[in-house]
Amino acid sequence: MSAVQVTGVSKIFNQGTPKQVDALIDVNLTVEPGEFVSLIGPSGCGKSTLLRLIANLLEPTTGSVTVNSKSASQSRLDQDYGMAFQQAGLFDWRTVAKNIELPLELKGWDKDKRAARAQEMLELVKLPEFAELYPWQLSGGMQQRIAIARALAAHPPLLLMDEPFGALDEMTREYMQGELLRICAETSTTVVFVTHSIPEAVYLSNRVVVMSPRPGRITDLISVNLGAKRNEDTRAAADFFTGITAVREALRGTHADHANAGAVRGVEDR
Amino acid sequence: MNRFARRAAYRTSMFVLSIVLVVALWEMYKVVGPQDGGKLFGAGVLPRSNDTAMPHVWTMLSRYGRPEVRGSDKRVWVVVLEGAWFSFRLSIVGFLLGSSIGVGLSILMSRFRIVERGLLPYLVVSQTVPLIALAPLVALWGGKLSIFGIEWPRWFSAAVLGAFLSFFPITVGTLRGLASAPAAAVELMESYAASWKQILLKLRFPSAIPYMIPAFKLGASGSVVGVVVAEISTGLKGGIGRLIIEYAREATADPAKVFTAVFGAAALGLTMAGVIAISDVYLMRNRPKETTS
Numbered sequence: 001m002s003a004v005q006v007t008g009v010s011k012i013f014n015q016g017t018p019k020q021v022d023a024l025i026d027v028n029l030t031v032e033p034g035e036f037v038s039l040i041g042p043s044g045c046g047k048s049t050l051l052r053l054i055a056n057l058l059e060p061t062t063g064s065v066t067v068n069s070k071s072a073s074q075s076r077l078d079q080d081y082g083m084a085f086q087q088a089g090l091f092d093w094r095t096v097a098k099n100i101e102l103p104l105e106l107k108g109w110d111k112d113k114r115a116a117r118a119q120e121m122l123e124l125v126k127l128p129e130f131a132e133l134y135p136w137q138l139s140g141g142m143q144q145r146i147a148i149a150r151a152l153a154a155h156p157p158l159l160l161m162d163e164p165f166g167a168l169d170e171m172t173r174e175y176m177q178g179e180l181l182r183i184c185a186e187t188s189t190t191v192v193f194v195t196h197s198i199p200e201a202v203y204l205s206n207r208v209v210v211m212s213p214r215p216g217r218i219t220d221l222i223s224v225n226l227g228a229k230r231n232e233d234t235r236a237a238a239d240f241f242t243g244i245t246a247v248r249e250a251l252r253g254t255h256a257d258h259a260n261a262g263a264v265r266g267v268e269d270r
Numbered sequence: 271m272n273r274f275a276r277r278a279a280y281r282t283s284m285f286v287l288s289i290v291l292v293v294a295l296w297e298m299y300k301v302v303g304p305q306d307g308g309k310l311f312g313a314g315v316l317p318r319s320n321d322t323a324m325p326h327v328w329t330m331l332s333r334y335g336r337p338e339v340r341g342s343d344k345r346v347w348v349v350v351l352e353g354a355w356f357s358f359r360l361s362i363v364g365f366l367l368g369s370s371i372g373v374g375l376s377i378l379m380s381r382f383r384i385v386e387r388g389l390l391p392y393l394v395v396s397q398t399v400p401l402i403a404l405a406p407l408v409a410l411w412g413g414k415l416s417i418f419g420i421e422w423p424r425w426f427s428a429a430v431l432g433a434f435l436s437f438f439p440i441t442v443g444t445l446r447g448l449a450s451a452p453a454a455a456v457e458l459m460e461s462y463a464a465s466w467k468q469i470l471l472k473l474r475f476p477s478a479i480p481y482m483i484p485a486f487k488l489g490a491s492g493s494v495v496g497v498v499v500a501e502i503s504t505g506l507k508g509g510i511g512r513l514i515i516e517y518a519r520e521a522t523a524d525p526a527k528v529f530t531a532v533f534g535a536a537a538l539g540l541t542m543a544g545v546i547a548i549s550d551v552y553l554m555r556n557r558p559k560e561t562t563s
Contacts, residue, residue, distance in 0.1 A: 055461055076463050083461045089454050092557055093476045102472070106462045136558040 001069050003158055003190040004031040004054055009063030011049050011216075022215035023049045027063070029209065029218065031192060033157070036184065038193045038201035039209045040247065046216025047194045048162055054192060055083055055160050067158060079107060081158040082151030086166045088143035090135035090150075097122070097131035100150045107154060121149035124183055141172040145179065152187060159184070159191045165200065174235075177203055181230055198251070202226075202243035203234065210250040220250040293327050300324055325526040330533075333526040346527065350513065350534040357497050357509040358538055360425055364432020365493040365542070369486065371433065372440030377470070379441075380448040397438050401496060405431055405503040428500035428509070435492035443485020447478025480557075483550045490542040498535055510535045 006029040013021040024046040031037050039047040052058040053065050056072035067075035075081065082103070090099045100118040101109075109117075122128045125145040135143055144164060151159055165173045177200060184191055195201050201208045202224055210220035224243045226234055234240055303319030310316055317323060334347040375393075379386035409427040416422065451474050459469045501511030510531060517528040 057457055057460055076461065079463065081461075083458065085454050085458070087452075087454055089452070089458055091455070091473070091476065093479075095556075103462045105472070106459075106464050106468055134556050134558075 041211030044213040045211040088147040363429040368433035368436030372437040376444035431500035432493035432496035435496035436489035439488035447481030
């Protein structure tokens, strides 16, 4: 059973009008349980669109998306995934703990169970003493950790992230990457991660999905051989740079100017 | 807390200072202004500064302490206070009515685009109808109504006109507020498969509050204006509007008296705005400080 199965998916916005945009054309992608997969590519390549199709925030024009062997819409209703965006998107009027409880509240959990889970999540992201503070009293990195705690509060098997560290400074960003890997390992969560940072994609992922714009499509799949355990030393390892070079090579030619010249290479077909 | 106290002290002193300034300007004009009015560049723009048109501030204030009519043991301040209290209660009824209508309409309009497109122009037009023309009509229609055997009380017409002036800013402000929730937050709620009602209660309303508070302030003062005007034009007894009319008739003989009622009406408006300001402080107590005004 695969965690995510995307089969022959196309997404066309404003079909049949002069403003028609082919956001995604014939995309196939399989994500195995426990895998960490990054989607990378220049802007307009449809990586965020693909993530939203998996999240069922958008419907595909053609093709099908299944999550945990269920239709995407069913898995959204069942809360099979959590989501985190570039903006932490915490609610200003709720305390940190209440923000984490939000998805549980919507599922109708009772108060004590919610509070216990919120505390558990706060410990997971190493901010247990911040429960009663308000989001605006925290730094950007802390807010993003709370957003991850919220996304994982209902213990979903899948985490969907759209450039979650894009607004953070470099040091915080690297720290957060380490934290994310630790959290996902502890909770054995599958992750689909949208980014436009090559080192970030390589450091985090088991596989990097390289995408290209106009029309949006997958041009390459690169496996990263850095092993399961990654730490700060990984960033200096030879395999890390090999991975970065491989992704960079794959991205070259996906840029809009070269989009027509670049042939479709190594599209996964399983 | 100390910072808060200092700010409160600063605000209070500025308020007092502004009153002192107005009083000083008033009295200064009485000294330098022409007794029987004057012309400036050929137009009669300078108001009369004699004691009939512009009584001294202390005459007005001392008028509060004297009996309302000769020989009565009821002093003016008691009468004005009673009138203000009567109108205050009507304004509250009007305001509550207006805010329920306003919030209800804005929920409907934010839910159904078509309702917004169809209704909003009429709401805008409704506000251009002169209140003074509408007031006798409402009193006339209301007087013929009887719901479940309960007669439409006369005071209710005034409250309805208060509601008429207060619902509009509340509708528009709440509508904008409900639409102000960031798209990413709505998307987040949708990713949680939240229902429309859950999104409304847990996201849209909390994000609307910074927009709703100024709208409710306008609505509250609108309700006071509506009630006072309705009292005047329907001849409803007991309120501050009626007092203004009655005292104005005595303006030549007792010029300070009408000002006592006018100040009463102003205090009424300030009290209503104050009630909203207090709820503002309460509702926004845990929000980032930049957004509180």
